[in-house]
Amino acid sequence: MKGGPTTMRDIAIKLGVSISTVSRALRDVPDINPETKKAVVELAEQLNYKPNPFASNLVKNRSNLIGVLVPNVEENFFARVITGIQSAVFDTAFNVIIANVNDDQEREKRDVENFLLSRTDALIMAPTHENRDFGHLQEVLNRKVPLVFFDRFIEEVPTSKIVVDDFEGAFNAVEYLISTGCKRIAHLAGHDTLSLARDRKEGYRAALKKHGLYSGDQLILTSGYTYEEGVMAARKLIASTPVPDAVFGVSDRVAIGAMNEFQRLGYKVPDEVSFIGFTNEPVAEMVSPPLTTVEQRAHDIGREAGKMALKLINQSRAKREHAIETIILKTRLIVRGSTR
Amino acid sequence: MKGGPTTMRDIAIKLGVSISTVSRALRDVPDINPETKKAVVELAEQLNYKPNPFASNLVKNRSNLIGVLVPNVEENFFARVITGIQSAVFDTAFNVIIANVNDDQEREKRDVENFLLSRTDALIMAPTHENRDFGHLQEVLNRKVPLVFFDRFIEEVPTSKIVVDDFEGAFNAVEYLISTGCKRIAHLAGHDTLSLARDRKEGYRAALKKHGLYSGDQLILTSGYTYEEGVMAARKLIASTPVPDAVFGVSDRVAIGAMNEFQRLGYKVPDEVSFIGFTNEPVAEMVSPPLTTVEQRAHDIGREAGKMALKLINQSRAKREHAIETIILKTRLIVRGSTR
DNA sequence: TTGAAAGCGCTACCAT
DNA sequence: ATGGTAGCGCTTTCAA
Numbered sequence: 001m002k003g004g005p006t007t008m009r010d011i012a013i014k015l016g017v018s019i020s021t022v023s024r025a026l027r028d029v030p031d032i033n034p035e036t037k038k039a040v041v042e043l044a045e046q047l048n049y050k051p052n053p054f055a056s057n058l059v060k061n062r063s064n065l066i067g068v069l070v071p072n073v074e075e076n077f078f079a080r081v082i083t084g085i086q087s088a089v090f091d092t093a094f095n096v097i098i099a100n101v102n103d104d105q106e107r108e109k110r111d112v113e114n115f116l117l118s119r120t121d122a123l124i125m126a127p128t129h130e131n132r133d134f135g136h137l138q139e140v141l142n143r144k145v146p147l148v149f150f151d152r153f154i155e156e157v158p159t160s161k162i163v164v165d166d167f168e169g170a171f172n173a174v175e176y177l178i179s180t181g182c183k184r185i186a187h188l189a190g191h192d193t194l195s196l197a198r199d200r201k202e203g204y205r206a207a208l209k210k211h212g213l214y215s216g217d218q219l220i221l222t223s224g225y226t227y228e229e230g231v232m233a234a235r236k237l238i239a240s241t242p243v244p245d246a247v248f249g250v251s252d253r254v255a256i257g258a259m260n261e262f263q264r265l266g267y268k269v270p271d272e273v274s275f276i277g278f279t280n281e282p283v284a285e286m287v288s289p290p291l292t293t294v295e296q297r298a299h300d301i302g303r304e305a306g307k308m309a310l311k312l313i314n315q316s317r318a319k320r321e322h323a324i325e326t327i328i329l330k331t332r333l334i335v336r337g338s339t340r
Numbered sequence: 341m342k343g344g345p346t347t348m349r350d351i352a353i354k355l356g357v358s359i360s361t362v363s364r365a366l367r368d369v370p371d372i373n374p375e376t377k378k379a380v381v382e383l384a385e386q387l388n389y390k391p392n393p394f395a396s397n398l399v400k401n402r403s404n405l406i407g408v409l410v411p412n413v414e415e416n417f418f419a420r421v422i423t424g425i426q427s428a429v430f431d432t433a434f435n436v437i438i439a440n441v442n443d444d445q446e447r448e449k450r451d452v453e454n455f456l457l458s459r460t461d462a463l464i465m466a467p468t469h470e471n472r473d474f475g476h477l478q479e480v481l482n483r484k485v486p487l488v489f490f491d492r493f494i495e496e497v498p499t500s501k502i503v504v505d506d507f508e509g510a511f512n513a514v515e516y517l518i519s520t521g522c523k524r525i526a527h528l529a530g531h532d533t534l535s536l537a538r539d540r541k542e543g544y545r546a547a548l549k550k551h552g553l554y555s556g557d558q559l560i561l562t563s564g565y566t567y568e569e570g571v572m573a574a575r576k577l578i579a580s581t582p583v584p585d586a587v588f589g590v591s592d593r594v595a596i597g598a599m600n601e602f603q604r605l606g607y608k609v610p611d612e613v614s615f616i617g618f619t620n621e622p623v624a625e626m627v628s629p630p631l632t633t634v635e636q637r638a639h640d641i642g643r644e645a646g647k648m649a650l651k652l653i654n655q656s657r658a659k660r661e662h663a664i665e666t667i668i669l670k671t672r673l674i675v676r677g678s679t680r
Numbered sequence: 681t682t683g684a685a686a687g688c689g690c691t692a693c694c695a696t
Numbered sequence: 697a698t699g700g701t702a703g704c705g706c707t708t709t710c711a712a
Contacts, residue, residue, distance in 0.1 A: 007689060018699045023691065033697055050457050054398040055689035058704050061344075063394075073422055079413040086440055095454065098438045100426055114435065117390050227626060256626050263628070286567060286596050288603070288628040347705060358683045363707060371681055395705035398688050 006049040014047075015039060026051070057119065066096050066309050067115035069125035071103045076281045077298045078126070081150060084302020085124060085309075092310060094121065103128050112136040121316075122146040122309040127154050129193050146312030150305045152194055160312065160325045162304045166196045169294040169331035170203025173276045174248055176292075176333055178211050180340040182246035182274055185213070188223040188233050188258060190250040200250050200278060219244060223254055230257020238265060245273055246339075252277035252284050252293055259291070259338060275338040289337030297329050304329070346389040354387075355379060366391070397459065406436050406649050407455035409465035411443045416621045417638045418466070421490060424642020425464060425649075432650060434461065443468050452476040461656075462486040462649040467494050469533050486652030490645045492534055500652065500665045502644045506536045509634040509671035510543025513616045514588055516632075516673055518551050520680040522586035522614055525553070528563040528573050528598060530590040540590050540618060559584060563594055570597020578605060585613055586679075592617035592624050592633055599631070599678060615678040629677030637669050644669070 008022040015022070017036065024032045025040035026049075043049075057063050068085055070078040086096050097120065099111040105128045113136060115123060123140055127149065137157045140147050149161035177185050187204045190197030201220065208214035223233040230253060237244055237258070247262075249255030255277035259269055267273050269289055277284060277293040284291040304327050315323075348362040355362070357376065364372045365380035366389075383389075397403050408425055410418040426436050437460065439451040445468045453476060455463060463480055467489065477497045480487050489501035517525050527544045530537030541560065548554035563573040570593060577584055577598070587602075589595030595617035599609055607613050609629055617624060617633040624631040644667050655663075 009689075019690080020692085020700075021698055024698085027691090031697055036697080052398070052689050053458055054394045054401075054403075055704090056691070058392070058394040058398055058689085058706090059691045061394075061704075073413060073419040074416060076414060076416070079419050082413055083440060083442075095437070095458070097435070100423060102423075118393055118435070227622070253626075260626065260628065282567070283623045283626055286593075286600065286623055287626055288600065349705075359706080360684080360708085361682060364682085367707090373681060376681080392705050395688090396707070398690090398705085399707045401688075 005052075006044075006047040007052070008049075010047065011040060011043050011049060015043060061119060062121050063119040064094050065115075065118060065120045066094050066306070066313075067099065067111075067118075067120035067123045067125075068096055069099045069101050069108060069111055069115075069123065071101055071126055071128060073098070073100045076283075077151075077279050077296065080298035081126075081302035081305070084299040084304075085306040086302075087299075088303045088306025089310065094310070094313075096306075101128060105130050105133065109133075109136045112140065116140065116143065116145065120145070121313050122148065124148045124150065124305045124309050126151040127157075129191065144316060146309055146316060148305050148308050148312070150301050152196060155195075158324055160308055160323075160327075162301050162308065162327045162329070163196070164296050164301065164329045164331050166199035166331075167203040167206070169278065169296070169333075170200040170248065171207045172203075172331070172333050173278070173292075173294050174204050174207035175210070176335070177246045177248065177274055177276060177339065178207065178213065180274065182340075183213060184219065184242060184244045185246040185248060186219040186221065186237055186244040188230060188247060188249040188254045189220050190225055191222060197250055204248055223250075225251040225254055227253045227257040230254035230259075231261045232257075234258040234261035234265075238262065238267075243267075243273070247273065247275050249275070249277045252279045252281045252291060255293070255338075256283065256287050256291060259287070270338055270340045274340055276333075280334055284334075285336065292336045292339040293334055295332045295334050297331065300329055345392075346384075346387040347392070348389075350387065351380060351383050351389060355383060401459060402461055403459040404434050405455075405458060405460045406434050406646070406653075407439065407451075407458070407460035407463045407465075408436055409439045409441050409448060409451055409455075409463065411441055411466055411468060413438070413440050416623075417491075417619050417636065420638035421466075421642035421645070424639040424644075425646040426642075427639075428643045428646025429650065434650070434653075436646075441468060445470050445473065449473075449476040452480060456480065456483065456485065460485070461653050462488065464488045464490065464645045464649050466491040467497075469531065484656060486649055486656060488645050488648050488652070490641050492536060495535075498664055500648055500663075502641050502648065502667045502669070503536070504636050504641065504669045504671050506539035506671075507543040507546070509618065509636070509673075510540040510588065511547045512543075512671070512673050513618070513632075513634050514544050514547035515550070516675070517586045517588065517614055517616060517679065518547065518553065520614065522680075523553060524559065524582060524584045525586040525588060526559040526561065526577055526584040528570060528587060528589040528594045529560050530565055531562060537590055544588055563590075565591040565594055567593045567597040570594035570599075571601045572597075574598040574601035574605075578602065578607075583607075583613070587613065587615050589615070589617045592619045592621045592631060595633070595678075596623065596627050596631060599627070610678055610680045614680055616673075620674055624674075625676065632676045632679040633674055635672045635674050637671065640669055 012019045012022045025037040101108045147159040153161045223229045259275040280293045280295040284293045352359045352362045365377040441448045487499040493501045563569045599615040620633045620635040
């Protein structure tokens with residue numbers, strides 16, 4: 001009995017059994033006398049015994065930690081994904097540890113290495129934009145640490161992923177614009193480094209083509225995702241002739257930036273110009289008019305990613321190889337006041 | 341040489357020295373021959389040696405983890421605080437582990453206990469609304485684990501904290517409304533369980549009193565913090581006579597909800613009614629008109645909290661007692677279009 | 681300045 | 697069903 005918290009040793013001594021027996025009683029192992037088990041568990045309870053995670057981690061070389069890397073927690077989408085992951089993992093033995101990468105590949109590398117050092121049992125991540133160097137992710141695969149991508153993924157790194165159907169989401173959005181009578185639909189696009197940006201752009205093109213409205217990419221502006229970039233893009237669109245009668249943004253923020261700037265310069269929304277965004281952040285319903293957008297199901301993405309990580313962890317333990325699985329969630333168009 | 345990663349043992353054998361020597365060489369201990377140290381460090385580098393955190397944690401009974409508990413990551417304010425904490429901790433030996441408590445005291449208790457089990461070296465948290473039971477926090481104090489509150493705090497739990505001057509922020513906001521000619525200023529208040537809600541309310545009252553405009557609390561509505569609650573509150577205000585000519589909200593969201601509802605029902609903002617919020621979330625500049633608000637310096641709060649946690653950890657190590665320190669950051673009024 | 685040895689708390693293997 | 701023992705990788709006495 002040394003000062004610190006109760007250990008198995010304490011329990012073993014008080015009960016006159018061996019430490020091994022205590023260890024077995026406290027876990028779900030078969031070979032244990034129910035009465036012994038009961039006695040141990042009761043005494044453990046009474047002495048407020050808590051296992052020391054380091055000791056068992058050291059032996060088992062696992063951490064019971066799931067590492068999550070997001071580009072930026074301050075983006076509501078990623079915050080919601082985190083909540084989703086946590087809800088999937090909440091009543092398991094695992095804890096979630098979050099790294100905020102700030103869309104910086106160097107930081108991503110560093111954080112992935114840190115997670116590997118900490119023996120995280122799985123990694124869930126949305127890789128950064130500029131991923132040309134996959135060494136750190138390859139290392140994750142080499143070590144057989146389960147890796148789950150969400151939202152974004154890297155073709156060259158074969159692993160499981162959870163994404164939404166970006167193509168279809170964009171397609172439906174643009175088709176909806178067409179159904180309300182819009183003819184000259186601009187797209188504020190993200191950079192082609194991200195598959196989601198490419199897919200949304202493709203969905204946009206496909207919808208136009210289907211309805212005979214596609215005549216090249218003149219109405220595509222590679223703006224980026226932010227509010228300010230939306231404002232800038234709007235100015236360019238307004239300078240063009242004729243001015244578009246609808247704008248489909250790769251993100252809610254870029255769409256809102258554009259919408260506000262159009263309105264500031266005197267255009268009526270949605271009468272003269274319609275706007276649709278992508279993601280359905282809370283801000284979408286607070287702006288005027290409320291933004292029609294594509295629900296990206298952040299929470300579901302997170303929950304599925306968490307579930308998949310847990311599943312892969314169990315598979316690893318059973319020494320099976322990971323099957324690479326892709327879950328594609330369907331989006332849903334949320335119609336609000338920014339469209340006719 | 342067993343398959344796994346390089347250990348100190350591997351280095352010791354290759355160099356023909358003892359493990360103790362390797363251990364000393366790899367840390368900053370004085371009693372070590374510079375040449376031995378050099379040789380060890382070089383070989384370690386070459387073999388890509390990485391210390392096993394569990395082993396050293398087991399011995400030292402520390403985790404190099406700083407636990408952060410936030411009510412809800414999906415609130416932009418808390419996401420920004422997290423970024424701030426991470427920026428303070430980034431190039432230290434520590435990692436930040438985040439728990440998302442969902443404003444649920446039971447979950448907070450559970451997560452605090454988890455952190456204690458994981459031997460987190462410090463805790464940074466904004467306690468939940470309904471904190472009547474402090475057992476888990478008392479336990480943190482008992483164990484001499486540094487505890488830092490931010491944004492919210494609990495009088496009964498004496499510990500260091502980082503807050504903004506809520507009273508002054510509210511006072512300045514309301515005084516600004518008065519300076520623009522508003523006379524009948526309503527306050528959408530939070531519940532008195534949170535000191536920040538009480539302080540903002542007091543700041544509101546004090547500004548009115550100073551200018552002879554206070555005549556009781558009839559214009560105070562205890563609405564809550566959300567957009568929807570703002571919408572509801574607006575309806576009540578509009579039903580009252582006379583209708584207020586300004587609204588000061590305890591949060592940006594509640595202010596925006598109210599502002600949108602006033603506008604929907606035909607009121608001109610800011611000509612007929614002015615609005616001020618609190619926090620300066622990004623949404624504040626996206627709504628129409630852009631919301632005047634009190635900058636709450638989330639990032640600074642996080643950075644200060646992180647720095648304070650690190651400082652307290654070092655003090656603990658030196659076996660000194662913690663000095664309880666309170667850092668009060670000054671707010672700043674950001675004037676936009678929702679006020680005259 | 682270095683080495684040997686004990687031990688952090690737990691798991692897992694081999695006996696019995 | 698239980699106990700003994702070795703060992704996970706590291707830090708930290710104590711001796712030399």
